Amino acid sequence: MDINFFMPTKVVQGKNCIEINVDLFRSFGTKALIVTGKNSARLNGSQRDITKALDIVGISYTIFDKVMSNPTVDCVFEGAELAKEQEVDFIIGIGGGSPMDAAKAIALLATQNITEEDLFQGKYETKALPLVMVPTTAGTGSEVTQYSILTNDRAKTKQSIATSVLFPKLSFLDAKYMKDLSMEITINTALDALSHSIEGMLSIRSTDLTDSLAVESILKLSDSLSVLKKAKEEQSPQIPEKVREQLLYGSMLAGIVIAHTGTTAVHSMGYSLTYFRNIDHGRANALLLPGFLKFIEKSDFAKVKTILTAMKLNSNDELDILFHELLGERETLTPEEIKKFSGIAIQAKNIQNSKIIPTQNDLEALYTQSLS
Amino acid sequence: MDINFFMPTKVVQGKNCIEINVDLFRSFGTKALIVTGKNSARLNGSQRDITKALDIVGISYTIFDKVMSNPTVDCVFEGAELAKEQEVDFIIGIGGGSPMDAAKAIALLATQNITEEDLFQGKYETKALPLVMVPTTAGTGSEVTQYSILTNDRAKTKQSIATSVLFPKLSFLDAKYMKDLSMEITINTALDALSHSIEGMLSIRSTDLTDSLAVESILKLSDSLSVLKKAKEEQSPQIPEKVREQLLYGSMLAGIVIAHTGTTAVHSMGYSLTYFRNIDHGRANALLLPGFLKFIEKSDFAKVKTILTAMKLNSNDELDILFHELLGERETLTPEEIKKFSGIAIQAKNIQNSKIIPTQNDLEALYTQSLS
Structure with a gap:
């Protein structure tokens, strides 16, 4: 029995948890960089709760709100420049996976001289600015992982930075920020989390x-x-608060899981769907997941059975039906796309994590089965 | 849904995990204090594995092997003096709960001026020497908690120091050190862990x-x-290695649990059995646990049912039978002892953690039911 466990992030979940715990900010220093997207953190109240808390404990801040969906390498270098220029002591990431992942890369780049070429090479010193996270979707799990996933236009896919210094020091999980999330985003992010677990x-x-x-x-x-x-x-547009809380909790746990296991072929394959076809990340995984479960079931029936039982399902076919209902009409790929995407996915690092490692032919079959 | 989670210890479990991971020591400094008991760490090979690893990475060390069962306040002050005198950078605790808990108190006292009077008052600065732990029994969970439980002769009971700076930085879990543990110790420590969960x-x-x-x-x-x-x-004296590994894993998880929940009336009551009657700590808890489950069952049947189901038992009576078989003949208390111990237990901090807080009368009834 070999166990490795390391997840040093302090997780605080609950209604108004930022307001209740303002004192937790005191240990991080006197100046923060808030990293977020253009609008959502302002609209859902999370940014106001953070700035209020910082005001109370006398921490000044600068806001970098230029993080786009699937943030680019350029974006995080720009944020890191600002962090250095403003001499901030720590970084607060607010948002979905994109701002949180950008915040992590900025925390790293603000303390180390890493070139664009070396960013995904896995060689980092053991320092980064401390990170505080406020997830405003329930899907990515980035609030409890050591990963920063960025869009690398050189490699034409998403790639990851993984180093234990990127574990956030503190994450605040308050479902109230998700109150107005659309049904589509709620489902896509929930499926992303489910895919992680x-x-x-x-x-x-x-x-x-x-x-x-x-x-x-x-x-x-x-x-x-x-x-x-x-x-x-x-x-019905209303999702009960209790459900939002469960999604946030489940998604955080899924983050702890992938912090230890990594993701598998599903993520490797999903990245091309997002990069080339602009399919939302959670949806991309969910489109591919049932096929991958069938692929694994042939070799490890017991594990797939455990997963299905936890979902209160009797078979992979029932999973198919459930995902069909949640995802609606599927995108389709051309044979050329399938060939190209399989060629990219086979080179991804996380494909090697799969219990059964698919060949390029397997990947083509999985894409075909899932998206045509 | 309110969740708080914080357990920053890096846990590495597996056969020869110290030997395989010697590099992990490098970040802690150049001089260590090894805190352990008189004999067991030498006999079971754990101390040799640690000193070998330190030699390989060029870390010097001093050994403090004076920790007795249920370590006293005097003992940890003596260890802290040695740590200061030797100017060590970090502390390695090897053993069961006693050496690990002593190591934690030493790590605290080596960096802070705390008087004997203030030791259990809960006011500590946020600094301590880094701690590395090697549990050699599977019971205490101290390798993943922020607690140090010491015998306080002033209060005539065990008392705890609890501060998040005492979470070990690193814990090595190797079941091979438990190979020669007696059946009695193995059962008592396993029951301690079970009681924690x-x-x-x-x-x-x-x-x-x-x-x-x-x-x-x-x-x-x-x-x-x-x-x-x-x-x-x-x-049969032979316990399969796989079982030893499961016990160590289960006990570590139980430690993560009580790091968040604390213990309850069972521990409050057990401390007097250990202090005044010299009953082993795990056994003390196990003597009291079935009665406490019955006490709680009246108010929270569902929770007790979940516990029994996880144990593959149908009722509290089946639990009684199981514990009877594991514990053998029970010690008995006099009416005077029951009165005295209840008076001490009712003042313990952890009694307030119980879902249903027993009154002093309840405690007397629980002692009577369990030990007479």
Whole structure:
């Protein structure tokens, strides 16, 4: 029995958790860089809660709100320049996966001289500015991982920076910021989280400990997805706060899982769907996940059965039906796209984590089965 | 849904994990204080593995091997003096709960001026020497908690220091050091761990997350206890390595649980059994646990049912039978002892954690039911 566990982030979840815990900011210094997107953090109240808290404890701040969806290498170098220029002591990332991942890369680049060429090469010193995170979607899990996923236009795909210095010091999880998220974003992000927990269980790096966290995550996410499915059918825009909280909790657990297991072929394949076809990241994974479960089921029936049981499903076919209802009409790929995307995915690092490593032919078959 | 989670210790479990990971020591400095008991760490090979590793990476060390069972305040002040005198950079605790808890108090006292009077008052600065732990029993969970439990002769009971700076930086879990542990110690420590997970679920501070870790822990510990029971019946001294590993894993998870939930009335009551009657700590908890579960069952049937289900038991009566078989003949208390111990337990901090807080009368009834 080999277990490795390391997740040093302090996680505080609950209504008004920032306001209640302003004192937690005091240890990080006197000046912060807030890294976020253009609008959402202002609209959902998270940015105001953060700036209020900083005012109370006398921490000054600068705001970098230029993070786009699927942030680029250029964007994080620009943010790091600002962090250095303003001599900030720590970074606060507010938003979905994009601002949080950008915040991490900025925290790294602000303390180390890393060239663009070396950014994804895995050789980093053990220093970074401390990170505080406020997720405003429930999907990425970035608030509890050591990963920063960026769009690398040189490699024409997403690539990851992974180093334990990027574990946030502190993450505030308040579901109230998700109150007005659209049904589509809510479902896509929930499916992203679900994919993390399921892929974690299908990773060669899974352990009893990550599996038990994954099962707890899958239980909570699946319960919530069934509420979302019903709300979608009834075209009801209101999602109960309790469901939002469960999604946020389940997504955080899924983050702890992938912090240890990494993701698998599903993510490797999904990146091209996002890069070339602009399909949302969570949706991209969800389109591919049922096929990948079938692919693994042939070799490890027991593990797939455990996953399906946690989802209260009896078979992969039932999973197909559920995902079909959640995803609606599927995008289709041309044979040329399938060939190209498979060629890129086969080179991704995380494909090596899969319990059964697909060949390029397997990848083509999986794309074909899922998107044509 | 309010969740708080913080457990920054890096846990590395596996055969020869110290030897395989010698590089992990490099970040802690150039001089270590090894804190351990008189004999066991030398006999079970753990001390040799540590000193070999330190030699390889060029770290010098001093050994403080004066930690007795249920270490006293005097003992940790003596260790702290040595740490200061030798100007060590970090502390390595090797052993069961006693040396690990002593190591933590030493790490605190070596960096802060705390008087004996203030030691259990809860006011500490946020600094301590870094701690590396090597548990050589599977019970305490101290390798992943912020607690140091010491015997306070002034208060005539065990008391705890709790501060997040005492979370170890690193813990090595290798079941090979437990190979020659007696059946009695193996059972007592396993029951201590089981008590941690169960008490964690009966704590007002339990959350979905701690409950899911507790259930995983109870599953693994119960599986192992049934093997131990069988081995005991057959008077077979050999416990399979796989069982030892599961016990160590389950005990570590139980430690993560109580790091968040604290312990409950069971521990408050058990301390007097250890202090005045010299009953082993794990055994003391186990003598009291079934009665406490019955006490809670009246108000929270569902939670107790979840615990029993994880143990593959149908009722509290089955739990009684199991514990009876594991514990053998019970010690008995006099009416005077019951009165005295209840008077001490009612003042313990952790009694306030219990889902249902027992009155002094309840405590007397629980002692009577369990030990007379």
